[in-house]
Amino acid sequence: MKKIFKYLVIVIALGGVAFATYFFIQSNSKTVEVFETEKPFKATIQKKSVATGKVVPEQEVEIKPQLSGIVDKLYVKEGEVIKTGDLIAKIKVVPNEASLISAQGRVKNAEIVLRNAQIDFDRNKTLFEKGIIADQAFNTAEFNHSQAIQSLQNAKNDLKIIKEGTAGGGATNTLIRATVPGTILEIPVEEGDQVIESNNFNDGTTIATIADLTKMIFEGKVDEAEVGKLTIGMPLVISLAAVNDKEFDAKLKFVAPKGTEESxxxxxxxEGDVYLDEGFFIRAGYSANASMIIDSRDSVLSIQEVLLQFDKETGDPFVEVETGVQVFERKDLKLGLSDGINVEILSGVTAEDKIKVWNKTEPIKRESQYSND
Known part of the structure; x- marks a missing residue:
């Protein structure tokens, strides 16, 4: 029994030695990880800000009628290029009943006054020719007669304007014409729609909107954290969602003195003036992004941001610099401007230091969807 127990202890001991030997061999057979290094380099770093917005005409003119009525005829369509004075629409006058009755009453009153003035003038003329009355009395009767004729004509003109929109002596208010050259952007009315005249109490109905599409501006918004870094006249680069692989130069011309809260x-x-190319037709309202350089550093010592590491307790940036073959030492850094890819180094390393690439990733190997049977 003792011999069996003795042999069992020996077997267990030999098994332990064998396992320890195998574990030692496997542990020492692992491949030693070799880290690559990179040196700092000189680079120009620019910090950009992007404002979202749209491209719109510098000036849009709304054409409104000078009298109320119904759109009788439209002579243009959206997208047409027109000149100053071109006919846009014709308005059919629908007179106000109260104004019409009042004008008709003024005409009748003027006719009555004229009849009385005519009778008085004829009587005084006969007496004057016979030498019965003086020159002054005849001149007064003649003046009243002429004044009555003019009053009747004015009353008739007022009535005609109310009924037809014009007295016939000049340009009719029923014809709506372009006041500026440009492109018809919008015609918000149709034939048969009722329109209201523009006056001191009402803006009036817009017949058409006209703008010059060769003079466009960018309208966008920037955050309050960046608005203080903008200066009038600074260059902008405009990219349009509707125009691929093309950027347009622009110049900042306006920054609002007051902000609005959003979200x-x-x-x-x-706002910025956009310099258009003749080969591209830009429509009003295209969505756009404006990129602007708000800070820049030329030819400064830089490294890639991916080389940075951060202290878990303080959050301070540092890198590991090679001091021997695959031997690295921590170096704390003071950083400057960053563009999201490269970062300026103010202190901590020199151009000759070799910085450890600590987070290099290997390309992902994708297995085929189909396996061989």
Whole structure:
């Protein structure tokens, strides 16, 4: 029994030695990880800000009628290019009943006054020719007669304007013409629609909107954190969603003095003149992005941001610099401007230091969807 127990202990001991030997061999057979290094380099770093907005005409003119009525005829369509004075629409006058009755009454009163003035004038003329009355009495009767004729004519003109929109002596108000050259952007009315005249108490109905599409501006908004870095006249680069692989130069011309709160942040409106190319037709209202350089550093010592590491406790940036073959030492850094890819190094490393690439990723190997049977 003792011999069996003795042999069992020996077997267990030999098994332990064999396992320890195998574990030692496997542990020492692992491939040693070799880290690559990169040196700092000189680079120009630019910090850009992007404002979202749209491209619109510099000026849009709304054409409104000078009298109320119904759109009788439209002579243009949206998208047409017109000149100043071109006919846009014709308005059919629908007179106001109260104004019409009042004008008709003024005509009748003027006719009555004229009849009385005519009788008085004829009587005084006969007496004057016989030498019965003086020159002054005849001149007064003649003046009253002429004044009555003019009053009747004025009353008839007023009545005609109310009924037809014109007295016939000049340009009719029923014909709506373009006041500026440009492109018809919008015609919000149709034939048969009722329109209201523009006056001191009402803006009136818009017949058409005209704009010059060769003079466009960018309208967008920037965050309050960046508005202080903008200066009038600074260059912008405009990219349009509707125009691929093309950017347009622009120049900032306006920054709003007051911001508006949107979704918890304060936004400021900006405007910039856009320099268009003749080969591209830009429509009003295209969505656009404007990129602007708000800070820049030329030829400064830089590294890629992916080389940075951050202290878990303090959050301070650092890198590992090679001091021997695959031997690295931590170097704390002071950073400057960053563009999201490269970052400026103010202190901590030199141009000759070799920085450890600590987070290099291997390309992902994708297995085929189909396996061989």
């Amino acid at each position: 918890g942040t304060v936004q400021f409106t900006i």
